[in-house]
Amino acid sequence: MDPNYDAQDVARCDLCKTAIAQNYCDFCHVNLCKPCIGEHISDEYDKHKIVPILQRKSTLIFPKCKTHQNRTCEYQCQDCDIFVCYDCAMSKQHKEHEYLKLEELFNKSKERIGKDKEELDRISPTYEEIAIELENQIANLDGEYEKLTTEMSKQREELHREIDNAINQMEEDIGEIKLKHHSILKEHLNEIKQVQSLMQKTLVSLHEIEESNEVSPTINYSSKVEEFRKLPLKSNVSMPKFIPKQVAREEVSNLIGKLIPLSTTLEESVFTAKKPNSLVRELLDVPEVFNTIKTGHEKICSVTCVNEEQIWTCEFTDYIKCLNIQGVLQKTIETKSRKNPSDIAVDIDGALLYSDWKTRTVYKVxxxxxxxxxxxxxxxxxxxxxxxxxxxxxxxRSEDETQVKVVRYSGSTIKQTIQFDNGQPLYSGNKKFKYITENRNLDICVADCQAGAVVVVNPVGKFRFRYIGHPSPAKNEQFKPTGITTDSQSHILTSDFFNHCIHIIHSDGQFLRYIDNCDLKSPYGLCVDIF
Structure with missing residues (x-):
């Protein structure tokens, strides 16, 4: 991708600098609008190759022949293992040698690079999961050691003053063990992050080669996938244990008990690629309306799938409806507060969850x-x-409507809070609706209507990118996302209420396309079914 253009911009003409470029000179490597094509080729230089902008860089750049000036090498001599031009191939030096076309080698290498990139994309989340697990272990380390210290303190109270010195010595031992435990986990985490960093650099390099038309570096590419596929040894560090001993009037050191020291083992991890869903339907095709379900709602605000046969819907009333795909009402739930729910969701067991702004409660049905x-x-x-x-x-949101945060729960236990990026709020602080979903790559995506942005953080809450819409003459209203979901390709879909369309965004933040030709009018909540 051209570094001069980000996910929020379009390619501009390199000559006039203002008009949108529809064409590209594949020899000079410049973007061109239609009026500027004539100026660009006015020198009558016969090497110009004007192609549509979407076909840019389709012309291969072959290496120059070192023997014959103004010739390019389009073959590889298998006997000499060098690039040669046609004149070289016809010379006595290469008589009766075997040749391969560089274009064929280039295409095969591109295929291999594409497969390696896909493979690394599949491997990368596994490293992310390992890093999250290690970070959670480190975060919970103090609590686990606090429990250990408390257990020892109870034993100390029973033995009174005569064993204080021995207990204090053991507490010092625990402190040293804790430091060692922390050091082992931290060292392992650092190793994982170093590999992650190297993998990210490799992905960037692969992307550059994939986008490049340079033949030599493409053909000379050497795969590193096997290095990354073999996951690092997993560090299993067992917690030390305190074994109290029954109180007796004997030697003080024997009365206290035994502290089992830290033990560490390395367990081999094996990467297992997830099988792709054979039912995946590509959302980037021309959109088509398959079904319309009459919900009976006047202003529907949220929809979520139970399975392929049922959906839950709600509006700005105190009723939540379950319908089948034919639109037949299955059941109705009335909220406890007799007020409209803030949102609805379905857990992994198929139970309905809804949040109630009036009672400040999340309920399970x-x-x-x-x-x-x-x-x-x-x-x-x-x-x-x-x-x-x-x-x-x-x-x-806070009571005074100045702060907004995302909280992760396991049951009713808080596991994570996401609110700031380097001290700055990630989300606008007001009561305007914000919509949330988890992507297939475990990113957390929030559509912030008031801020006019989709904010994406990684699983540990680190900021990744902010999408603020895509410029289009046909979409002249301000971007206000009013719903969000993701598909099986990890694309992000967000509804654009005022522009009557849906944006499809790449998992890295690039705009891909609109869904806007299905008679959409003021789209709100979004949900992608299992297909």
Whole structure:
């Protein structure tokens, strides 16, 4: 991709600098609008090759022949293992030698590079999961050691003063073990992150080669996938244990008990690629309406799939409806507060979850019974998302409507809070709706309507990118995303309420296309089914 243009811009003419480029000179490597083509080729230089902008860099750049001036090498001599031009091939030096076309070698190498890139894209999340697991272990380390120290303190109280010195010595031992434990995990985490960094650099390099028309570096490319496919040894560090001993009037050091020291083993990890879904439907094809479901709602605000046969929907009333794909009402749930829910979701067991702004509570509905799941004190719950691991992401705002954060729950236990990027708020602080989803690569994506942006962070809450819409003469209203979901390709889909369309965004933030020719009018909540 041209570094002069990011995900929010389009290619401009390199001559006039203002008009949108529809063409490209594949020899001079410049973008051209139609009026500027004549100026560019006015020198009558016969090497110009004007192609449509989408076909740019389709002309191969062959290496120059070192023997024959103004000739390019289009073959490889297999006997001499060098690039040669046609004149070289006809010379006595290469008489009766075998040749390969560089274009064929180039295409085969491009295919191999593309496969390697796909393979590394599949391997990369595994490293991310290992890093998250290690970071969680480090984060929970203090709590685990605090439990250990508390258990020892109870034993110390029973033995009174005569064993204080021995206990204090053991506490010092624990401190040293903890430092060693921390050091082992941190060292392993650093190793993982170094490999991640190297993998990222390799992906960048592969992307550059993939986008390049340079033949030599493409053909000379050497795959590193095997190096990354072999995952590092997993460091299993067992917690030390304290074994108390029954109190007796004997030697003080024997009365206290035994502290089992830190032990570390290395377990080999094996990467297993996830099988692709054979039912994947590519959303980048021309969109087509397959079905329309009459919900009976006047202003539907959220929809979520239970399975391929049922959906839950809600509007700005106190009723949540379950319908089948034919639009037949299956059941109706009335909210506890008799107010409209902030959002609805379905957990991995198929139970309905809904957030209630009035009671500041997230409820679970199973077998028509409404149970309180999470109750907040100084925060108000908003939109929900159930992750691939079964955890719950909740967007919430403060009472004074100045702060917004995303909180991850495992059951009713807080596991993670996402609110800032280097001290700056990630999300606008107001009561305007914000919509949340987890991508297939575990990124957390939030559509911030008030800010006019889609904000994406990685699984540990680090900022990745902010998408602020795509310029188009036909889309002249301000970008206000009012719904978000992702598909099986990790594309992000967000509804653009005022421009009556849906944006499809790459998982790295690049705009891909609009869905806008299906009679869409003021799209709101989004959900992608299992297909």
């Amino acid at each position: 199973k077998d028509n019974q409404i149970e309180e799941m999470i109750r907040l004190q100084e925060w108000i719950p908003g939109n929900l998302c159930v992750t691939s691991s079964g955890e719950l992401l909740v967007i919430m």
